[in-house]
Structures are given as structure tokens and as C-alpha cells.
Amino acid sequence: MPVLRTEGLTVAYGETPVLDGLTLTIPAGRITALVGRNGCGKSTLLRALARLLRPRGGTVYLDGASIFRMPTREVARRLGILPQAPTAPEGLTVRELVALGRYPHQGWLRHWSEADERAVESALAATGMLDLADRPLDALSGGQRQRAWIAMALAQETEILLLDEPTTYLDMAHQVEVLELLYELNQARGRTIVMVLHDLNQACRYAHHLVALKDGRIYAQGDPREVVTPEMVREVFGIECCVLTDPLAGTPLCIPAACKGCTFRRPEDARRLPAPPPAAPAAAEV
Amino acid sequence: MYALFRSRPGLGLLAGLGLLVLAFGISLASGLQAIPIGTVLEALTAFDGSPAHLVVRSIRLPRTLIAMAVGGCLGVAGTLTQALTRNPLAAPGTLGINAGATLAVAAGLYLLGTPSLHTLAWLAFLGAAAAAGAVYALANLGRGGVTPLRLTLAGAAMAGFLTALTQGVLVASERTLDEIRLWLAGSVAGRDPEVLRGLLPYMLVGLALALGLGRPLNALSLGEEVARGLGQRTGWVKAAGAAAVVLLAGSAVAAAGPIGFLGLAVPHLSRWIVGPDYRWVLPYSGVLGAILLILADVGARLIIRPGEAPVGVVTALLGVPFFIALARREVGRR
Numbered sequence: 001m002p003v004l005r006t007e008g009l010t011v012a013y014g015e016t017p018v019l020d021g022l023t024l025t026i027p028a029g030r031i032t033a034l035v036g037r038n039g040c041g042k043s044t045l046l047r048a049l050a051r052l053l054r055p056r057g058g059t060v061y062l063d064g065a066s067i068f069r070m071p072t073r074e075v076a077r078r079l080g081i082l083p084q085a086p087t088a089p090e091g092l093t094v095r096e097l098v099a100l101g102r103y104p105h106q107g108w109l110r111h112w113s114e115a116d117e118r119a120v121e122s123a124l125a126a127t128g129m130l131d132l133a134d135r136p137l138d139a140l141s142g143g144q145r146q147r148a149w150i151a152m153a154l155a156q157e158t159e160i161l162l163l164d165e166p167t168t169y170l171d172m173a174h175q176v177e178v179l180e181l182l183y184e185l186n187q188a189r190g191r192t193i194v195m196v197l198h199d200l201n202q203a204c205r206y207a208h209h210l211v212a213l214k215d216g217r218i219y220a221q222g223d224p225r226e227v228v229t230p231e232m233v234r235e236v237f238g239i240e241c242c243v244l245t246d247p248l249a250g251t252p253l254c255i256p257a258a259c260k261g262c263t264f265r266r267p268e269d270a271r272r273l274p275a276p277p278p279a280a281p282a283a284a285e286v
Numbered sequence: 287m288y289a290l291f292r293s294r295p296g297l298g299l300l301a302g303l304g305l306l307v308l309a310f311g312i313s314l315a316s317g318l319q320a321i322p323i324g325t326v327l328e329a330l331t332a333f334d335g336s337p338a339h340l341v342v343r344s345i346r347l348p349r350t351l352i353a354m355a356v357g358g359c360l361g362v363a364g365t366l367t368q369a370l371t372r373n374p375l376a377a378p379g380t381l382g383i384n385a386g387a388t389l390a391v392a393a394g395l396y397l398l399g400t401p402s403l404h405t406l407a408w409l410a411f412l413g414a415a416a417a418a419g420a421v422y423a424l425a426n427l428g429r430g431g432v433t434p435l436r437l438t439l440a441g442a443a444m445a446g447f448l449t450a451l452t453q454g455v456l457v458a459s460e461r462t463l464d465e466i467r468l469w470l471a472g473s474v475a476g477r478d479p480e481v482l483r484g485l486l487p488y489m490l491v492g493l494a495l496a497l498g499l500g501r502p503l504n505a506l507s508l509g510e511e512v513a514r515g516l517g518q519r520t521g522w523v524k525a526a527g528a529a530a531v532v533l534l535a536g537s538a539v540a541a542a543g544p545i546g547f548l549g550l551a552v553p554h555l556s557r558w559i560v561g562p563d564y565r566w567v568l569p570y571s572g573v574l575g576a577i578l579l580i581l582a583d584v585g586a587r588l589i590i591r592p593g594e595a596p597v598g599v600v601t602a603l604l605g606v607p608f609f610i611a612l613a614r615r616e617v618g619r620r
Binding site: 047050051052071072073074075076077080081082083086087088089090091092096097100101103104106156 | 501504505507508509511512514515516517518519561562563
């Protein structure tokens with residue numbers, strides 16, 4: 001099992017540090033979710049883990065070796081990264097995109113091999129994209145497109161997969177579809193997955209390990225069932241909430257109340273909301 | 287018609303080479319005096335010194351060869367530029383790279399009297415590289431880095447500035463003006479065949495470098511971050527690509543002056559025919575660029591008979607509507 005960890009990782013844009021001496025070990029073979037407010041450094045952490053950003057201090061170790069010292073192609077055979085909302089050239093088909101995932105396994109002399117072909121087919125099958133393999137990416141729905149990108153990352157055949165907000169711009173059904181796919185990949189193939197997620201409840205449901213970041217430092221980490229408390233949500237997200245248990249998954253479910261400074265905080269304050277119009281029962285759910 | 291040769295790209299390239307031979311033949315046969323194709327073939331295989339044979343061998347053959355080489359270089363340089371910048375409006379012309387090479391050559395002719403061809407070629411490379419570097423630096427100013435829009439604007443500004451400087455050099459020297467007036471409009475006519483022989487090594491190195499970049503450019507077309515995530519050293523790929531652009535655009539300018547719009551249009555036509563795989567788009571751009579510039583040069587000989595237009599004027603006449611259509615489509619997409 002590959003071990004990915006950071007030690008004293010400091011990243012800064014200009015003078016402001018975004019990550020401040022962060023030390024973290026990613027549990028191997030599990031799903032880790034990075035959560036926090038906008039600008040807390042979670043995407044920066046993910047990009048540094050993928051050696052896309054050079055840290056100012058500290059480093060990232062993959063099985064004990066600094067990934068900034070390893071040949072980048074060797075890193076690419078062990079660790080894949082899917083950036084947020086990537087774009088493909090017009091007309092590129094799903095199969096062509098997925099085939100590019102084999103890039104680190106090829107070279108000037110070693111071109112397309114049977115192993116490459118097998119990896120592509122198996123990535124297409126795992127993501128349910130076999131039927132759509134010859135369609136251009138621009139003709140697909142958002143969820144299908146994201147599945148195609150995940151298939152590309154899978155074809156890379158890395159032990160570790162990093163994803164930056166894989167559910168952005170997707171509707172609710174497609175979000176669940178993508179997260180279920182990642183969960184399956186983790187369960188069936190034991191891949192280590194690290195992802196930045198915006199939705200805390202999704203993170204609770206799909207991640208084994210939750211890392212909550214605040215101002216470039218780790219505020220709390222661990223099993224979501226232990227980590228997610230009203231205090232943690234208040235400190236990390238700056239919002240009051242009520243933590244219930246998800247009736248389907250048994251994981252924490254965070255019901256936001258209101259921002260700091262708002263008056264609507266307790267259930268009894270609900271009376272202040274305007275009463276729903278009696279004629280429209282559907283509106284009562286709002 | 288769209289992506290006609292996508293599933294059989296080799297066949298399309300073969301068809302393209304066939305068309306290239308055809309265009310070559312048309313170019314040898316057409317001009318003020320039309321020469322039958324039989325006579326053209328005789329001139330090539332059994333030269334007898336007759337006026338028609340002389341016209342074919344000493345006038346039309348060199349200019350067709352130069353048009354073929356320059357067109358191929360500009361097509362490939364355009365594709366590389368668009369791939370490296372991920373910008374559909376980028377080309378050696380629109381980014382001021384041609385203008386940089388032109389200014390350097392014009393200044394060289396003015397300051398050095400009669401420099402050798404190799405000196406001129408290196409001046410062109412230097413000018414092209416300096417302009418490319420300046421445009422990139424200009425587009426990189428301020429927050430947010432290089433965006434396609436910034437790069438296009440910086441290129442337009444730089445091209446305008448360098449062209450104005452070139453005009454200044456011309457005004458300062460009447461002799462230079464006379465010597466390079468035709469060259470400046472972009473022309474493959476009346477060039478010494480030695481020019482092509484001298485520039486060919488640079489062109490071939492540029493082409494070889496470009497054709498070797500097909501696979502890395504495919505990865506880069508998914509974006510800088512994805513390419514780096516796939517283990518690509520993007521800095522090296524970009525440096526090699528930029529070197530190839532400088533060699534190709536620089537030697538094209540040294541041979542035929544600044545010829546616009548070919549480098550912009552050819553990559554789009556190539557992708558339209560063969561799809562987005564740069565391993566094929568690059569060779570297609572070379573063949574297509576060669577065909578188009580040969581045909582444009584035939585047009586240049588015929589449109590204002592008995593006079594002759596510079597081929598750069600013809601490519602501009604065809605290219606401007608293309609550029610406008612492209613810009614409208616790309617702006618509409620965003």
C-alpha cells in the first residue's frame with residue numbers, strides 16, 4: 001500500500017502563506033476528503049500532493065521519497081490527479097481522452113501496447129463508458145463527461161487518485177453517480193482516493209477519513225463520525241448547524257442553521273418564517 | 287466532410303500528397319503564358335532550352351518550390367503556436383512573430399548592406415524569438431497570467447508596433463526600400479533558388495522537431511495541469527515547440543517575407559479534416575499549407591494580369607474573412 005504524507009508543508013502565493021507547516025498522512029487504501037471554506041487551502045494542498053505546486057518549505061513523501069525529487073513520469077505512474085473542471089479539445093472522443101491516460105507509460109520508443117489497450121478497456125468498463133467510448137466529449141452530459149475524465153485517470157493505473165472537486169457543476173443525480181463510482185473504485189480495487197469536496201454531507205457519507213482545514217492548517221481529522229460536530233462546523237465553516245445521523249448511511253448529517261450574526265438559529269425561531277401558502281403543499285418542503 | 291479522414295488518417299495524408307503534386311503541376315503550367323502540361327513535363331525530363339522550358343525551369347520551378355516549403359513551414363508553425371498557447375486565434379502572424387522576423391531582416395539589410403543568407407536567416411530567428419518572448423511577457427503582465435484574449439491582444443499590439451518600426455527603417459533608407467518592397471508584401475516570385483537551398487536545413491530541423499512533438503502536444507491539449515499530472519515536463523515541450531516555431535516562421539519570413547493568415551487558417555482546416563490528434567494534425571498542416579500557398583501564388587499570378595500581385599496579398603484576401611468567421615465563432619462559444 002502506498003503511503004503519501006506531507007511534512008511541514010508550506011505553500012505561499014507571493015507573501016501570504018496558504019499552507020502553514022502542514023503535516024498529514026493520507027491513509028492508504030481509503031477515501032480521504034479535504035473540506036473547508038473557500039480559500040482555506042484545500043485545493044492548494046491537493047495540488048501540492050500532486051507536485052503541481054512547489055512548496056516553499058517542507059515536502060511531500062511517496063513511500064518515503066520526496067515526490068519533488070522523483071522523476072515526474074515515475075510519480076505519474078503511481079499518482080494521478082484530476083484538476084477541477086478540466087477542458088478537452090473540441091471533437092476529442094472518450095476513447096482518445098482515456099488513451100491519453102497511458103501517457104506516463106509510453107515513451108519515444110515504447111508506443112501503444114497491449115497493456116495500454118487493456119488498461120483503456122478496463123477503465124472504460126469500470127466507469128460504464130464503453131457504450132459512449134466513440135462519442136466526442138462535447139456531445140456528453142456533465143456527469144458522463146466527468147466519468148470520462150475519471151476513466152482517463154483510471155487508465156493511468158495509479159495506486160493513488162487525487163481529485164479536485166469532482167462534483168462541481170454537476171446536478172445532484174450526477175454528483176451521487178460520480179461519488180458512487182469513486183466509492184466503488186476504492187472498494188473493488190483498493191485505490192487510495194483523496195478528494196476536495198465542497199459538500200460536507202457528501203464528504204461524511206463517502207469518505208473514511210475527513211480532513212478539515214482552516215487558514216492553511218489542519219483543524220481536525222479522522223473518521224467523519226468523530227470529527228463532525230457543531231463546534232467543528234462552527235469553527236471551520238463559520239456556520240451554526242445541527243448534526244444528525246444520516247438515516248441511510250449512518251454518517252453525520254449537518255443541517256445548517258444560519259450564519260454567525262443571524263437571529264434564526266434555534267428550532268423555535270422557525271416560527272418567524274412566513275407560513276407556507278396553504279394551497280400549494282409542495283412549497284411546504286421549502 | 288467534417289473529420290472525413292479521422293478514422294483513416296494515413297489515407298487522407300496520401301490524398302493530400304496527391305493534391306500537392308497536382309497543385310505543383312498547375313503552378314508550373316500557369317502564369318502570364320499558359321504552358322501545356324505535356325511541355326511542363328518535357329521541361330522537367332527533357333530540357334531543350336526553348337523559351338517555354340526556360341520559363342518552367344528557371345522561373346516557375348523555383349518559385350513553386352519556395353511556395354511549397356514556405357507554405358509547409360507556416361502551416362506547421364501555426365499548428366504548433368495554437369497547440370502551445372491553446373488559443374485558436376494564435377499564429378505566427380497574429381502573435382507578431384512574423385513581424386519580429388521581418389523587422390530584424392529589414393534592419394539587417396539596412397545596417398549591414400548585403401549580409402549573407404545565413405546572417406539574414408539568423409536575424410530572422412532572433413527577431414522571431416524576441417517578438418515571441420516579448421508578446422508572452424506582455425500577456426503575462428498583471429494578475430491572472432496568460433489568457434488567450436491577453437495573448438491575442440498583446441500579439442496584435444506587438445505586430446502593429448514592429449510593423450511600424452519596419453516602415454521606419456524603410457523610410458530611413460531608400461535603397462532598402464527598393465530592394466525589399468516586394469519581399470515585404472510577402473512574395474515567392476523572383477527569389478534566387480539558392481535562398482531555398484540555404485534555408486532548407488533550418489526548415490527541416492524545425493519540421494523534424496515539430497513532428498516529434500505530436501504526442502506531448504496531445505497531452506498538453508488537455509491543459510497544463512493535466513499534462514503535468516501525466517508526468518510531462520511541460521516546460522521542455524513548450525521550449526522545444528517555441529524553438530520549432532522560431533525556426534519555421536523565421537525561415538519562412540527570410541525566404542518569402544511576412545505571409546499572413548496561412549498559419550492561422552491551416553491548423554483549423556487540418557483539425558477539421560483529421561480531428562484533434564496532433565500526431566496527424568502536424569503533418570496535415572504541412573501538406574495543406576504547401577498546397578494552399580502554391581495555389582495562392584497561382585492566384586497571385588492571375589488576378590491582375592498582366593501584372594502580378596504579391597502572394598501575401600492573396601493570402602490576406604482569403605484569410606481575413608476566415609479570421610472574422612473564426613473570431614465570431616470563438617467569441618460566440620464563450
